[in-house]
Amino acid sequence: MGLLGNIFGSKKDTLQSNAQGQGPLYSWLGTDMHNHVLPGIDDGSQDVETSLEFLRRYHRLGFRQVIASPHIRYPQFENNREKIKAAFEALENAPGRKEIPVKLVYSAEYYLDEHFLELLNNDQLLPFGDNYLLTELSLGHRSFLDMDQLINKFFEKGLRPILAHPERYLYWNKMPDMFEKLKSRGWLLQVNLMSLLGYYGKPEQKMANHLLDEDLVDFIGTDAHKLKHFDIIAGIDDKLLQKLKSKYLVNNLITV
Numbered sequence: 001m002g003l004l005g006n007i008f009g010s011k012k013d014t015l016q017s018n019a020q021g022q023g024p025l026y027s028w029l030g031t032d033m034h035n036h037v038l039p040g041i042d043d044g045s046q047d048v049e050t051s052l053e054f055l056r057r058y059h060r061l062g063f064r065q066v067i068a069s070p071h072i073r074y075p076q077f078e079n080n081r082e083k084i085k086a087a088f089e090a091l092e093n094a095p096g097r098k099e100i101p102v103k104l105v106y107s108a109e110y111y112l113d114e115h116f117l118e119l120l121n122n123d124q125l126l127p128f129g130d131n132y133l134l135t136e137l138s139l140g141h142r143s144f145l146d147m148d149q150l151i152n153k154f155f156e157k158g159l160r161p162i163l164a165h166p167e168r169y170l171y172w173n174k175m176p177d178m179f180e181k182l183k184s185r186g187w188l189l190q191v192n193l194m195s196l197l198g199y200y201g202k203p204e205q206k207m208a209n210h211l212l213d214e215d216l217v218d219f220i221g222t223d224a225h226k227l228k229h230f231d232i233i234a235g236i237d238d239k240l241l242q243k244l245k246s247k248y249l250v251n252n253l254i255t256v
């Protein structure tokens with residue numbers, strides 16, 4: 001196997017892994033930067049045992065780095081840097097954790113609202129990698145925030161904002177130029193793997209594919225909340241896998 005084969009895994013390996021429904025399907029991606037692996041602080045994993053199983057599943061799928069991104073969304077998920085750090089440490093210090101060769105770090109998924117603006121103004125955020133910050137909007141209604149004004153605030157603080165799962169904001173479906181506009185202003189876009197696999201529904205799948213085809217996607221994330229989500233992402237077909245591999249994705253470049 002040549003150097004590239006060593007780094008990215010051979011096609012034969014991928015096909016074999018796929019046929020078995022497990023194996024290093026995602027070793028070419030390496031990093032998952034969107035998930036709810038930390039125990040007991042949002043609507044993801046509820047206890048340390050489940051979080052350990054998340055990490056084992058990541059390892060089996062070929063991921064080497066996991067950036068935990070619990071929700072910070074008041075009043076539903078009243079998380080802050082201290083709570084997130086405590087959940088991270090509980091997982092890192094759990095018996096059995098050292099046997100799972102996956103590097104874990106923590107950041108957050110920030111809901112864009114007044115509370116977020118306060119955190120931004122007071123420099124109380126938790127960026128990851130090269131100052132990336134994962135953010136999300138309401139799935140049900142348009143934000144009152146002006147995305148153009150907001151990005152200037154990010155840049156003033158030296159942050160690189162990522163918008164999580166743009167394909168799930170169905171109120172933008174009739175505004176197809178929205179995504180180009182966001183990208184041209186400097187927003188990075190992160191599509192959910194499970195959107196591409198049709199888990200949330202047809203409109204999300206169609207939009208996720210559109211974004212991918214138009215080369216508007218910067219990151220791919222699992223957004224895993226439950227163990228069953230790993231079964232879903234393990235079921236990716238080879239056509240989609242090859243398409244994803246052919247795209248430029250920032251995940252590969254993150255060092256944590």
Ligand SMILES: [Fe+2]
Nearest residue numbers: 034035109223
């Ligand atoms: Fe999420």
